[in-house]
Amino acid sequence: MKIVIAPDSFKDSLSAAGVAVAIAEGLAQALPQAQLLQCPMADGGEGTMEAILAACDGELRTETVEGPLGSAVQARWGWLADSATAIIEMAEASGLQLVPLAQRDACASSTFGTGELIRAALDAGARRVILAIGGSATNDAGTGMLRALGLDVRDASGAALAKGGLALAQVQSVNLEGLDPRLAEVTFEVAADVDNPLCGPHGASHVFGPQKGASPEQVRQLDAALGRFADHAAGVLGRDLREAPGAGAAGGMGFAAKAFLNATFRPGVEVVAELVGLAEAVAGADLVITGEGRFDAQTLRGKTPFGVARVARAAQVPVVVIAGTLGDGYEQMYDHGVSAAFALASGPMTLEHACRNAAPLLRERARDIARLWALRHC
Numbered sequence: 001m002k003i004v005i006a007p008d009s010f011k012d013s014l015s016a017a018g019v020a021v022a023i024a025e026g027l028a029q030a031l032p033q034a035q036l037l038q039c040p041m042a043d044g045g046e047g048t049m050e051a052i053l054a055a056c057d058g059e060l061r062t063e064t065v066e067g068p069l070g071s072a073v074q075a076r077w078g079w080l081a082d083s084a085t086a087i088i089e090m091a092e093a094s095g096l097q098l099v100p101l102a103q104r105d106a107c108a109s110s111t112f113g114t115g116e117l118i119r120a121a122l123d124a125g126a127r128r129v130i131l132a133i134g135g136s137a138t139n140d141a142g143t144g145m146l147r148a149l150g151l152d153v154r155d156a157s158g159a160a161l162a163k164g165g166l167a168l169a170q171v172q173s174v175n176l177e178g179l180d181p182r183l184a185e186v187t188f189e190v191a192a193d194v195d196n197p198l199c200g201p202h203g204a205s206h207v208f209g210p211q212k213g214a215s216p217e218q219v220r221q222l223d224a225a226l227g228r229f230a231d232h233a234a235g236v237l238g239r240d241l242r243e244a245p246g247a248g249a250a251g252g253m254g255f256a257a258k259a260f261l262n263a264t265f266r267p268g269v270e271v272v273a274e275l276v277g278l279a280e281a282v283a284g285a286d287l288v289i290t291g292e293g294r295f296d297a298q299t300l301r302g303k304t305p306f307g308v309a310r311v312a313r314a315a316q317v318p319v320v321v322i323a324g325t326l327g328d329g330y331e332q333m334y335d336h337g338v339s340a341a342f343a344l345a346s347g348p349m350t351l352e353h354a355c356r357n358a359a360p361l362l363r364e365r366a367r368d369i370a371r372l373w374a375l376r377h378c
Helices: 016-030 048-056 090-094 112-123 143-148 166-170 181-185 204-208 216-237 249-261 268-276 278-282 297-301 304-314 330-335 351-356 358-377
Strands: 002-005 035-038 059-066 072-080 085-089 128-132 152-154 173-175 187-191 264-266 287-295 319-326 338-343
Touching (some): 002 016, 016 035, 016 287, 016 358, 048 059, 048 072, 048 085, 048 128, 059 112, 085 090, 085 112, 090 128, 112 128, 112 143, 143 152, 143 249, 166 216, 173 216, 187 249, 187 268, 216 249, 264 268, 268 278, 278 304, 287 297, 287 358, 297 304, 297 330, 304 319, 319 330, 319 358, 330 338
Parallel strands (some): 002 287, 085 128, 128 187, 187 264, 287 319, 319 338
Antiparallel strands (some): 072 085, 152 173
8 A cells, every 4th residue: 555645744843754753653553554754845935945855965055145124044945956956935034924913114125135045045056946925024016136147226316226126116227237137047936825026905015014024005005116126126127027926925926036037837746746756746646645734725725735736626536635724615625536535633622732743643644544545445
């Protein structure tokens, strides 16, 4: 019997690899003869880099870069030497988790540090960059990243703009001449699962700005500022990509990647599945077990269990989900390849307790699922 274990991380608790180990230990208690294949997953957000490096035997590197509000941070990035591929998680340099709640400032936060990571990848000889853009603290249309790579953005007086999205209200010129020429030799792939445009009621500022500290008035100002930058970008590029699906991802980082780096967009879980060889692992399996912290209707928007179930369904392999909690609408996944779903908690408990005891709870739930599965073969 072959069982593939392909979960995402459980936020604030265990990494995807840690979740996979706990599930494997629980399965082994009831099915000691089973072949258990661990394949930690991610969907383009937190944990994407670690999942890929673990599966591909990659190298973890660290750079000192500029954080979202200007202070120095230690940011990790991944390197796959065999394919000259860099794995960059935007959140490492420009992530919301780097900014305390009281200090979040969507008007001033910058993606400059993410650009520094890309520059480090270029220095290493990267031919392919996979950019995971989940969890950003920024709303600057990716201009910080572009400026770290040589873009020149100035106001009407000829002065360089201050960093941050709100400063884009003053942009008067955008000059491409200083952009690093090595960018043209690199393939960029953006791992993202949102399709918002850059501007408007469904754009970066209106949808994501408030969680990054923007007030209603600042949201309106940021939306106008990003629109002004898009106007000038269209003037120098000869094309306007502000309405392109995903342009509003990560505070407009999607726009910068599409417009200036010619990046292609793919669902994060699809990128990870390809790199870790999920389809090959699932071939010939009897069961796939996946999971995430919260399993609900939002999973349908391209989160890890959705992507795993899609691969397993193509191979006609049943899928079971173990989740921290089962939220509204999780049953919709039963129409997309999931056979059953189970919550982690074995009874009333606090979130803190569940996070602290995630490993033993996962072992228990996996053991119980394995005992039930074994009945098929009695």
